[in-house]
Amino acid sequence: MLETERMSKITIAVSKIKQKSVIKTLHDLKVLHIVEHRKTEELDIGTPIGNSEKIAELLVKITSILSDSKEAISKEELNNIILAQSIIQNADFSLDEIETKVKEVETVIKEKKESISKIDASVSKKKELILKLDVLNSLYLNLESYKPFKSIICFVGTIKHKEGLKDKLEKVTSTFKLHTSQNCKDLVVALFVDRKKEKEALDVLKQYNFTELDLTFIEEMKGLPLSHITKLNSDIQKHIAEKNAIIKKIETIKSKNIEIMYQYKNFLSIEAEKAEAPLNFGQTKETVIITGWVPSKRVDKITEKLESITNNRIFIEPIAPDKHESVPIKLKNNLIVKPFEFFMNLYTLPKYKEIDPSFFIFLTFPIFFGFMLGDVGYGIVTLLLFLILKRLIPAAKDLLKAMMVCSFWSILFGFIFGEYFGFEYVKSHAWQTIIETLKLPLHKELIEGAKNEIVYEFPRLINRMHGEVNVLGNEINLVLVIGAIIGFFHINLSILLGFINELKGHGLKTAILARASWYVFEAGLALIVLKSLGIITASSYTNYIGIALLVISIVMIYLGEGAQGIIEIPSIFSNTLSYLRLGAVGLASVGLAVVINEKLAMPFMEKGGIFILISILILIVGHGINIALGIIGPFLHAIRLHYVEFFMRFYKGGGKPFKPFGANANNEEESE
Amino acid sequence: MAEAGLIAIGASLAFGLSAIATAIAEKQIGAAAVGAMAEKEELFGKGLILTVIPETIVIFGLVVAILIIGMAG
Numbered sequence: 001m002l003e004t005e006r007m008s009k010i011t012i013a014v015s016k017i018k019q020k021s022v023i024k025t026l027h028d029l030k031v032l033h034i035v036e037h038r039k040t041e042e043l044d045i046g047t048p049i050g051n052s053e054k055i056a057e058l059l060v061k062i063t064s065i066l067s068d069s070k071e072a073i074s075k076e077e078l079n080n081i082i083l084a085q086s087i088i089q090n091a092d093f094s095l096d097e098i099e100t101k102v103k104e105v106e107t108v109i110k111e112k113k114e115s116i117s118k119i120d121a122s123v124s125k126k127k128e129l130i131l132k133l134d135v136l137n138s139l140y141l142n143l144e145s146y147k148p149f150k151s152i153i154c155f156v157g158t159i160k161h162k163e164g165l166k167d168k169l170e171k172v173t174s175t176f177k178l179h180t181s182q183n184c185k186d187l188v189v190a191l192f193v194d195r196k197k198e199k200e201a202l203d204v205l206k207q208y209n210f211t212e213l214d215l216t217f218i219e220e221m222k223g224l225p226l227s228h229i230t231k232l233n234s235d236i237q238k239h240i241a242e243k244n245a246i247i248k249k250i251e252t253i254k255s256k257n258i259e260i261m262y263q264y265k266n267f268l269s270i271e272a273e274k275a276e277a278p279l280n281f282g283q284t285k286e287t288v289i290i291t292g293w294v295p296s297k298r299v300d301k302i303t304e305k306l307e308s309i310t311n312n313r314i315f316i317e318p319i320a321p322d323k324h325e326s327v328p329i330k331l332k333n334n335l336i337v338k339p340f341e342f343f344m345n346l347y348t349l350p351k352y353k354e355i356d357p358s359f360f361i362f363l364t365f366p367i368f369f370g371f372m373l374g375d376v377g378y379g380i381v382t383l384l385l386f387l388i389l390k391r392l393i394p395a396a397k398d399l400l401k402a403m404m405v406c407s408f409w410s411i412l413f414g415f416i417f418g419e420y421f422g423f424e425y426v427k428s429h430a431w432q433t434i435i436e437t438l439k440l441p442l443h444k445e446l447i448e449g450a451k452n453e454i455v456y457e458f459p460r461l462i463n464r465m466h467g468e469v470n471v472l473g474n475e476i477n478l479v480l481v482i483g484a485i486i487g488f489f490h491i492n493l494s495i496l497l498g499f500i501n502e503l504k505g506h507g508l509k510t511a512i513l514a515r516a517s518w519y520v521f522e523a524g525l526a527l528i529v530l531k532s533l534g535i536i537t538a539s540s541y542t543n544y545i546g547i548a549l550l551v552i553s554i555v556m557i558y559l560g561e562g563a564q565g566i567i568e569i570p571s572i573f574s575n576t577l578s579y580l581r582l583g584a585v586g587l588a589s590v591g592l593a594v595v596i597n598e599k600l601a602m603p604f605m606e607k608g609g610i611f612i613l614i615s616i617l618i619l620i621v622g623h624g625i626n627i628a629l630g631i632i633g634p635f636l637h638a639i640r641l642h643y644v645e646f647f648m649r650f651y652k653g654g655g656k657p658f659k660p661f662g663a664n665a666n667n668e669e670e671s672e
Numbered sequence: 673m674a675e676a677g678l679i680a681i682g683a684s685l686a687f688g689l690s691a692i693a694t695a696i697a698e699k700q701i702g703a704a705a706v707g708a709m710a711e712k713e714e715l716f717g718k719g720l721i722l723t724v725i726p727e728t729i730v731i732f733g734l735v736v737a738i739l740i741i742g743m744a745g
Contacts, residue, residue, distance in 0.1 A: 346717035480735060574728075581731040588734065636724050643721045 002355050005295050005330035005658070009035075012290040012306065013315040019288050020049055023277050025309050026290075027270070027662035031302055033293040033328045034661050037282040046278030046288055051095060055272045058095070061102050062265050065109075069254035069261070081259050098264050105257050112250050119243045126232045126239075132217055133225040133232075138181040139190050143221045143228075146190075153195045156215060158186035159208040165189075168204045173197040277661065291319070293328050293658065327352040329655035337362045339401035347643055348653035353504055355497055357642075357651060364490060364646075365402070365638050370409025371483075372586040372634035374464070375593070377421035378627055379410030385627075403635075418460025421623060422593025425455040464590055479583030487579025490646055491572065495519065498650030513560030515649070517553045518572065524549030575645045581637050589630045596622035683737040690733025697726035 010032075014022050026032050039045050070078065136143070136156065146154050159165070162180050169176055169191070176193040189210070193201040202210075221228055282289040294302055303316050321327065329349045331341045333356070340362040350356050373379070383404060390400040418424055464479055495518050502511035527546030530536045557565040600622060604615035647653075705719030 347721070348717070480738070577732070577735075578728050580735050581728070584731050584734045584738075587738070636720070637727065640721055640724045640727065643717075644725060 002359060003332065004350060004352060004354075004356050004655070005332040006297075007033075007293045007327050007330070007352070007658070008296045008299050009291070009293055009319050009321045010299060010302075011317055011319050012292075013287055014290075014306075014310060015287055015313060016283070018310045018313065019278065021309055022290075022306060022314070023049070023274050025305055026302075027274055027277075029302060029305065030660045030662040031294050031298045032290075032661050033658050034277070034280045035291045035293065036280045037289070037291065040282075043282035043284065043289060046281035046283040048275050048278055050271070050275045052272065052275035054095060054099075055268055055275060058098055058102060059265065059268045059272060061106065062098075062261050062268065065102070065105060065254075066258065066261050066265065068109075069258050072251045072254035073258060077255075078258075081262055093264060093267050098268070101257075101260070102264070105253065105261075108253055109250060112246050112253075116243055116246055119239050119246075123236055123239045123243075126236055129217060130229055130232050132213065133229050135183060135186070135188055135213055137225040137229065138183045138188050139179050140181075140224065141179065141190065142223060143218050143225060144223075145192075146215050146218055151195050152192050153198050154215070155189075155191045155193070155202065155205060155210070155212060157189060157205075157210050157212040158183075159189050159205065159210050160187070161208065162187060162189070165204070165208060168207070169193075169201060172200040172204060176201065273662070292661070295330065295658075326656050328658035330658035331356055331358060333358050333362075339398040339405075340365065342398040342402060343639060343642070345657075347647075349655035349657055350651070350653055351655045354501055354652065354655075355650065357497070357647070360493070360497075360646070361642055362402075362405075365642060366406040366409045368486075368582060368638035368641060369403075369406035369634045370411075370413045371479075371486075371582050372637065373406075373410045373589060373630045374413030374417045374586060375419045375421065375590065375630075376411050376414030377419075377623075378589075378593075378630055379407050379412075379414050381627055382410065382631060383407035403631075406635075406638075416461045417464045417590075418458040419464065419590060419593075420458060421619075422590060422597045422626075423458075424460070425457040427455055464586065479586060480580050481583075483579045483582030483584070484576060486582060487576045487641075487645070490579065490641070491575055491649070492519075492522075494646045494649040501650050510560060513556050514565070515560070517556035517560055518649075520549055520556060521553035521569070521572075524553055571648075575648070578645055579641065581641070585633050585637050589626065589633065592626050592629070593623065596626065679740055679743065683740040686740060687730075687733045687737040690736075691730045694726045694730040694733075697729065698723055701726065 012022070037043065037045060073081075135158070136146075139156075146156060148154065165180075166178060169178065173194055176191060176197075178192075179190040181188050189205070191201060191205065278288060280290075282291075299318065306314050306316060329352060331344060331349070333341060337359050340358050343361050343365070344350070344356070344358055370379070373382070386400045386403045386407060390397055390404075393400070414420065462478055462482070495515055499511050499515040502515055524546045527536070527549065528543055531541065531543050531546065554566065554569070557569070561568070596619065601615040601618045604611040604618065702723045705715070705723050708715050709719050
């Protein structure tokens with residue numbers, strides 16, 4: 001529990017022929033943390049096995065299909081599929097099978113996409129045509145009439161205005177016919193004129209900012225433009241329907257294949273991992289050498305398994321690690337403490353020889369949290385909240401489990417402080433009948449003041465906020481004092497753990513000089529304080545004993561930790577005082593709750609009527625905010641007390657995590 | 673009554689000023705911590721701890737404020 005998992009370093013030598021089956025077995029066992037082989041003169045780096053390039057290529061293709069298909073199904077379905085995938089482990093496919101399927105899906109989707117783009121092109125062409133026909137539409141002329149004749153030419157287009165146009169044209173020629181019509185935004189003009197006067201007529205038109213419409217698109221079209229527009233529009237509608245059908249088909253293809261694609265992806269990533277494993281091995285011409293760390297208790301099992309699979313044609317030997325080699329760290333805690341390993345992963349893992357503090361975090365973190373957020377109502381709400389979140393976010397399972405323990409302590413301290421959503425009493429007139437019929441043994445008390453109210457107080461062990469009901473001059477200091485006392489014990493525990501760590505790491509002498517010296521310091525200080533407070537009254541006792549102890553301890557600290565230790569002497573006071581936050585953060589939280597209840601909500605509540613709704617709203621929003629603060633604040637302060645004040649005297653950390661070959665994100669659990 | 677007012681002002685100054693001091697300290701540490709995290713995400717835990725270290729200042733401020741109010745009682 002206090003130690004991390006004991007590890008043994010082993011080296012495995014096996015013939016290349018057996019390499020593949022050995023890799024497979026190791027991958028299934030998930031107990032070997034492979035140490036990367038560095039190229040040396042005798043031992044080259046291994047080469048990937050199997051078809052690793054093809055696997056990588058297929059993986060890329062599948063990933064692109066998947067990222068393309070994600071919108072095809074709902075998020076919920078997707079989560080279900082991913083969840084189901086993590087359960088299926090032993091799916092087996094052949095690479096050819098995967099390749100054919102991937103190709104099939106790819107080509108089908110590609111074909112469909114091509115036909116979609118064809119439809120899009122034709123639709124946009126038709127839309128363009130409609131725009132042009134729209135211009136002609138307002139003139140109400142048959143399309144045939146625009147065709148060029150032997151002696152008459154036709155200009156169609158838009159002009160800015162038409163004032164005096166006719167007169168000017170008459171000056172040029174007498175044989176012309178002019179049609180104008182106001183389109184929605186332009187003035188459309190069609191001028192039929194004698195071919196001989198073509199140039200002059202055009203010049204006149206140009207004075208009116210004439211923009212000519214290219215009429216070649218008319219070709220063989222006949223009749224009024226409107227009929228063509230209607231037909232084109234209905235064509236476009238048909239195209240859109242066609243396109244939607246194809247899109248739907250693509251979606252079905254995608255959603256039908258998404259599951260199998262995920263299976264392929266998982267399978268292939270495992271295969272890729274196996275295929276690339278030899279890059280960490282050493283190899284000679286005929287053999288591969290695998291070096292790695294195994295939990296000591298598993299060495300026999302891994303040996304046995306590998307021997308049976310290779311018919312004893314394998315060489316497995318424990319080797320002594322280098323002195324400075326870092327051993328991979330696997331925390332070893334029972335089921336209850338395990339969620340609290342989260343805090344170690346968040347900070348830094350212990351070194352191999354260090355104590356694993358998870359157990360102490362399990363002991364004190366929830367108590368600190370509960371002490372700060374000590375409120376029955378808040379405890380229950382946060383407990384439910386963490387329960388729901390645990391369902392919703394499986395990734396944060398460990399943290400939320402730990403937080404649920406914290407909520408439990410919150411409820412417990414809520415009873416000790418007698419606080420229920422910041423209420424410490426109920427008013428007599430509203431609750432009298434309920435309390436008397438249920439015979440609740442609540443303490444009756446008189447609040448003196450303007451109203452002289454009688455209230456029923458909830459039972460409590462420790463006063464936090466209300467004390468003798470009025471806020472000023474109550475026994476508010478008690479929780480602060482308790483905080484400091486907890487701090488004193490916590491820091492002394494930290495010194496004790498530091499002593500054990502030093503004992504293991506540097507021997508008894510350093511342990512005594514660097515850590516036990518602090519106890520001597522505390523003892524000397526305590527003697528002086530007790531004497532000066534007049535608690536020790538024996539006449540033969542003088543302060544010199546205490547002073548002597550202080551001097552001895554300071555010398556010891558100097559010998560043990562050097563000048564840095566001397567500098568740290570004041571920190572033992574400030575660190576102990578830092579635990580005052582246990583009380584202070586709680587006071588801030590309960591203070592806010594009391595303000596919400598008594599200053600904001602209750603005045604409205606007493607007005608009655610619609611104001612009751614407002615006061616309920618204030619209560620919900622106010623306590624919602626206070627609970628959010630009440631989770632963040634106590635969490636940070638509790639964790640900080642551990643990381644800073646508690647860890648300072650014994651914990652260094654910096655261990656590298658144990659990552660067994662074959663354990664990926666989907667599947668962290670070790671097969672026992 | 674005037675005495676009580678002065679005590680209240682003293683308490684609020686003790687708390688408010690230390691809160692401002694904490695905020696100034698955390699501002700700089702927080703910015704640096706976020707910067708470090710952008711480079712290396714594992715530093716979240718350490719960054720968080722470093723950021724809340726000045727929180728002690730405001731706690732002491734609160735304690736002093738409470739002691740001042742206690743004097744009034």
